[in-house]
Structure formats: structure tokens, C-alpha cells
Amino acid sequence: MNIIIFCRHGNLIVLDAHYGIFRLDLATGKKETLVRPEEEVGGRRNILFNSMAATIGGDIYYSVSSTRFSLHDGMLEVLSVSSPSGRLLKYNAK
Numbered sequence: 003m004n005i006i007i008f009c010r011h012g013n014l015i016v017l018d019a020h021y022g023i024f025r026l027d028l029a030t031g032k033k034e035t036l037v038r039p040e041e042e043v044g045g046r047r048n049i050l051f052n053s054m055a056a057t058i059g060g061d062i063y064y065s066v067s068s069t070r071f072s073l074h075d076g077m078l079e080v081l082s083v084s085s086p087s088g089r090l091l092k093y094n095a096k
């Protein structure tokens with residue numbers, strides 16, 4: 003799953019379910035990783051990225067479906083109704 007947002011400064015922001023969130027400069031072709039799945043946020047890794055939305059100021063709100071299971075094992079997250087690990091996070095562009 004990929005989600006792509008075109009920003010007014012000539013960049014694409016790309017969310018990939020497995021690889022995280024990237025910024026791609028269309029003029030230079032330079033790719034910058036903004037959020038990696040290996041990074042811990044609040045003591046947990048983001049295993050399965052889901053969706054995102056960007057603000058005019060460049061901040062990115064994104065959702066993570068699971069901090070425990072990959073897409074391949076996603077049904078295990080669904081079955082763990084008593085302790086879901088999905089969350090909504092914010093990437094601060096500043």
C-alpha cells in the first residue's frame with residue numbers, strides 16, 4: 003500500500019506500509035526518509051503504516067495499524083481486540 007501527497011513546494015510525500023514515510027524532491031530526485039519503521043516512537047516501533055494527511059505548514063499526521071505485526075500477520079492484530087496497538091501520530095516538519 004502506498005499513499006502519495008503532492009506538496010506545494012514541489013515535493014512528493016510518500017507513505018509505504020512497510021518502509022515508512024519519505025519526501026521526494028521532484029526537481030533533484032533526492033529522497034529523504036522522514037519516518038523509518040525501525041525508529042521507536044513512544045517506546046514502540048511502527049510496523050505497519052496505514053494512512054497520512056499533510057497540513058499546509060508541512061506537518062504530517064499518520065496512522066499505524068500495528069506496532070506488533072506486519073501486513074503478512076495482520077490478522078493477529080485483528081484478533082487481539084483486547085489490546086490493539088494501532089495509533090495516530092504526528093511528524094513535526096520543523
